[in-house]
Amino acid sequence: MDHENKRQGMSRRDFLKISASVGVGLALGASGMAAVEKVVSPSKPATGEAPSGSSAPDATIPLYGEHQAGIITPQQSYMYLASFRLTASDRASVVRLLRDWTRFADLSSAGGTMRTGDNPLLPPSDTGETLDLPAARLTATFGFGPTFFRQDGKDRYGIAGKMPLYLKDIPRMPRDNLDSLLSGGDVCVQVCAEDQQVAFHAVRNFIRLSTGLATVNWLQEGFISGGPAGQTPRNLFGFKDGTANALHQSAEGYRDVVWAGASEPEWMRGGTYMAYRKIRMLLEVWDRSSLADQEDTFGRYKESGAAYGKKGEFDTADPAQMPIDAHVRLAKESKRLIHRRGYSYTDGVDQRTGNVNAGLLFVSFQRNPEEQLIPMLKLMQSRDALNEYAVHIASGMFACPGGLREGQYIGQSLLEA
Numbered sequence: 001m002d003h004e005n006k007r008q009g010m011s012r013r014d015f016l017k018i019s020a021s022v023g024v025g026l027a028l029g030a031s032g033m034a035a036v037e038k039v040v041s042p043s044k045p046a047t048g049e050a051p052s053g054s055s056a057p058d059a060t061i062p063l064y065g066e067h068q069a070g071i072i073t074p075q076q077s078y079m080y081l082a083s084f085r086l087t088a089s090d091r092a093s094v095v096r097l098l099r100d101w102t103r104f105a106d107l108s109s110a111g112g113t114m115r116t117g118d119n120p121l122l123p124p125s126d127t128g129e130t131l132d133l134p135a136a137r138l139t140a141t142f143g144f145g146p147t148f149f150r151q152d153g154k155d156r157y158g159i160a161g162k163m164p165l166y167l168k169d170i171p172r173m174p175r176d177n178l179d180s181l182l183s184g185g186d187v188c189v190q191v192c193a194e195d196q197q198v199a200f201h202a203v204r205n206f207i208r209l210s211t212g213l214a215t216v217n218w219l220q221e222g223f224i225s226g227g228p229a230g231q232t233p234r235n236l237f238g239f240k241d242g243t244a245n246a247l248h249q250s251a252e253g254y255r256d257v258v259w260a261g262a263s264e265p266e267w268m269r270g271g272t273y274m275a276y277r278k279i280r281m282l283l284e285v286w287d288r289s290s291l292a293d294q295e296d297t298f299g300r301y302k303e304s305g306a307a308y309g310k311k312g313e314f315d316t317a318d319p320a321q322m323p324i325d326a327h328v329r330l331a332k333e334s335k336r337l338i339h340r341r342g343y344s345y346t347d348g349v350d351q352r353t354g355n356v357n358a359g360l361l362f363v364s365f366q367r368n369p370e371e372q373l374i375p376m377l378k379l380m381q382s383r384d385a386l387n388e389y390a391v392h393i394a395s396g397m398f399a400c401p402g403g404l405r406e407g408q409y410i411g412q413s414l415l416e417a
């Protein structure tokens with residue numbers, strides 16, 4: 001079923017006109033910051049979200065459905081990952097923030113913007129940089145970190161009893177070189193879109209809407225390119241990255257690999273765990289290694305993406321044909337599956353060495369990180385050939401609630417039930 005919706009010929013300005021004519025709009029909060037009072041309401045497709053769809057810039061992915069968008073959604077070209085620290089002192093304030101974020105997420109997923117405002121003495125409600133741009137398949141995916149529930153032993157918002165079963169920071173790994181300033185957080189929002197400016201606009205306005213209730217902890221930006229034919233994107237080592245996701249791309253596969261189990265608290269129904277690792281890739285070291293070494297590192301051929309001894313990218317891999325420390329062989333030996341949704345990043349130059357700061361914003365979704373991601377990570381950190389070329393520099397684990405029905409806000413069944 002394809003619920004992704006194209007609304008050709010309708011600009012964000014048109015949405016503003018619609019909103020004015022049906023009497024919905026936005027109000028200014030006491031601080032002068034725009035509060036999202038009512039989202040502009042373009043015609044929306046039925047609830048639910050399907051992984052297939054067009055990457056046309058005017059295509060939209062609805063916010064509503066059984067699961068949050070941005071998890072099994074085919075990857076857009078750009079991603080921002082923003083982590084927030086809540087400063088809200090009580091549950092009602094958190095609810096206010098999540099309501100505003102949800103309304104804004106709905107608005108921007110539909111290709112709308114907040115009104116720029118008529119009062120020249122006040123800041124415009126919307127920052128405006130997407131006024132002439134389409135929705136660009138924007139998705140916003142929300143996750144809650146362990147400190148959302150309990151901080152320094154305190155049940156901050158009276159919800160510690162509803163903590164998901166496996167929500168813990170990823171345990172320290174032997175080769176970790178983590179920067180705590182780039183790790184963790186109370187809430188994480190993953191924003192993806194086909195247009196970087198559209199994605200940034202959403203993140204920027206999430207930050208604005210959080211004024212007085214949360215501060216942004218860290219912000220990461222990533223990109224991929226699968227080319228016009230939508231092939232598996234190549235990472236900065238030049239290898240196709242994401243091929244094995246095809247192994248579980250079915251309703252049953254996603255149920256087994258991604259969606260939280262029935263023993264989780266009710267609000268996690270249709271939800272999942274989002275893991276994040278910022279992994280620096282040592283491009284200069286890699287670029288000096290031979291093609292044979294590069295291919296041995298993964299156990300796949302560089303150009304075709306096929307597993308060792310195979311021809312096509314999607315031919316069944318045989319780990320026995322790969323070196324014993326090949327990345328893919330170790331992943332297979334862990335006998336665990338995860339759903340990966342990573343993006344490349346570049347962060348300028350390391351002034352101490354003159355090397356380029358670049359790598360992978362590794363994002364994976366899984367139903368149970370303790371059984372899936374963590375054993376795999378442990379095995380890889382112990383003897384992955386890739387360790388020679390990569391350093392893990394940041395980390396996070398977030399519980400993503402299930403999807404929303406129209407009128408609900410993200411986390412409602414956690415904060416109100």
Ligand SMILES: C=CC1=C(C)c2cc3[nH]c(cc4nc(cc5[nH]c(cc1n2)c(C)c5CCC(=O)O)C(CCC(=O)O)=C4C)c(C)c3C=C
Nearest residue numbers: 235239240241242243244279298328331360362376377390
């Ligand atoms: C613990 C999980 C993983 C981390 C961390 C990780 C880092 C990482 N991976 C690549 C590049 C590739 N990974 C590939 C496959 C692959 N990787 C993981 C897990 C982690 N990767 C899994 C589960 C798999 C699939 C294995 C399988 O079942 O076949 C590949 C091969 C192509 C593919 O299937 O995507 C590449 C290439 C980098 C560069 C990296 C850190 C910098």
Ligand SMILES: [Fe+2]
Nearest residue numbers: 241327328331
């Ligand atoms: Fe990998």
